[in-house]
Amino acid sequence: MSEIHLTINGQEVVAQSGQTVLEAAKAAGIDIPVLCHHPALSNWGACRMCVVEVEGMRTVQTACTLPAAEGMKISTHTPKTTSLRKFVLELLFSERNHYCMYCQMSGNCELQDQAYAHGLDHWTYPRPFEKLNVDASRKYFIMDHNRCILCSRCIRACAEVAANHTLDLRNRGAKTMVIADLDVPFGESSCVECGTCLQVCPTGALVDARSAYGGREKDVTHTPTTCMQCSIGCELDVVTRYSRLLRVDGVWGSEPNDGLLCVDGRFKPLYEERKRVTRPLLRKDGELVEVSWGEALAAVADKLKGGSCQGLAACATTNEALAGFAHLMNRVGGKGGRLEPQAPPLGYGVPGRVTDVLSADFIIVAGAQPLEYQRVIGYFIHRAADKGIPVAVITDTENALSERASMTVAAAQAGVVAQAAAAAEKVVLVYSIGIKPEVIAALKPLGDKVHFLALDPARNGKGAEAAGLQPLTPVKADVAYVLLGEQAPEETLQLKAGFKVVQAAYVSPLTEQADVVLPTPVWSERQGHVTTLDGAVKPLQVVLPAPAGVRDETEVFEQLLGLLG
Ligand code: SF4
Ligand code: SF4
Ligand code: SF4
Ligand code: FES
Structure with missing residues (x-):
């Protein structure tokens, strides 16, 4: 890469060869309005919001597609560019239904932001727009064609980021529409529900079904954390309001996923339907009944003191909890391991x-x-x-x-x-x-x-490895202690012990077998770290408070160690 020297609005700017004028301006802190441009996507030059004047060029140029060149003299905000941008916005607002007060993205919409910035306070042109289809055939998000500005960000995101190629444009001119596959309902298309298109849409055309009308940008809280739904460990931006999970977004530029998520990380955890365990349970007269933490832990400590123990951890929790579990098993002289199998070593590479x-x-x-x-x-x-x-x-x-x-x-x-x-x-x-x-x-x-x-089949398999937990199968023991967290257990899993302790977030066939059930937090309630597939130790942040009665596993292990003396 070589350096290029250009002037933007009279300011000397040093850019790198290969950069566009938009990128050079952004790096120099100069803002140029955009709509179809997104930094994670290829440039398309469709909306014309980024027009700039270049000395020596007869017409305005789109900064997002114009390569920066040595000696260029560029003006980004002139009467001509400002009036052209306003004209573009006036056309967009007259083409489809942009009554912002009824749109769930109002307050978090790039089109609306530009309209305010350019003083659009009325419709200049008649509004010939017809009522277009709203496609709600997908579970997690909705396509409202009435709000679409045909910027094609979604199409490029689907093709370039998710590499799924579901979306495209149909027809031309005023009849142009975003379609899925050969114009089938989105819910019947090849869409894998990664949600990347939703994340890049600048308007209220692609609407998250869960967070719609849940809160404007100024009302919500963003918490950075790490996905725990598989072993990759993608970075997340979790959006909440009033202790309610609204949305999960990817983080552009993050390692290893660079903004890309999947349905398991982005949507499924928000639609969890399993019943939570929120109080310790102890089996009395054949029935599991709610008891205090003190009574439940005393019962567990009593059994741990008295006999052989096998500890099995589903690696669906923090590094700290897995290390605490391994320590507890060592302390009681038990055999501790992980429930999930592990990929074998290759011996080369x-x-x-x-x-x-x-x-x-x-x-x-x-x-x-x-x-x-x-x-x-x-x-x-x-x-x-x-x-x-x-x-x-x-x-x-x-x-x-x-x-x-x-x-x-x-x-x-x-x-x-x-x-x-x-x-x-x-x-x-x-x-x-x-x-x-x-x-x-x-x-x-x-x-x-x-x-x-x-690829580790366990969510935090690397964390378990660091804690020294190797795969184990259930064997006969006086006490079986299963650290399950939010993992759904294998239906066939049967514990072969006289006394069974299950530490779990959700009711399952395994908790039904247990003599003591201890409630755990879920991913959004945990504080600690996980180790990603790349071996990076990443933080888990508390996004929402755990229900009263739920205790973090590390705290529980410390209390048990205290009772064991
Ligand atoms: S959710 Fe993913 S796969 Fe489906 S259309 Fe959007 S980007 Fe493509
Ligand atoms: S759905 Fe959104 S991202 Fe896709 S073309 Fe329409 S406005 Fe652009
Ligand atoms: S489940 Fe895995 S791949 Fe999907 S978002 Fe989470 S970490 Fe990424
Ligand atoms: S942002 Fe450059 S043409 Fe749309």
């Missing part, structure tokens, strides 16, 4: 990072289903495939990635993949618990050019 998927020149997926369980990695693989990077899937069962992979082979043919990848310089191997020993052996010739991502 170097540990990769999630973003390595985007810079690989060959991707192998073996014994893993990232589109199901670590979806952002699945979308990254789709992004790589869009750029022509070969993707080989090694599987003996169905794998959703096969549809866009360049080859899918059975485990017995893994050697074919090793040959195909032999000439590549950076091979990313995405694998999980389903990888077979013969596949590990067949890929061994690729050696240290393999950057591997061992």
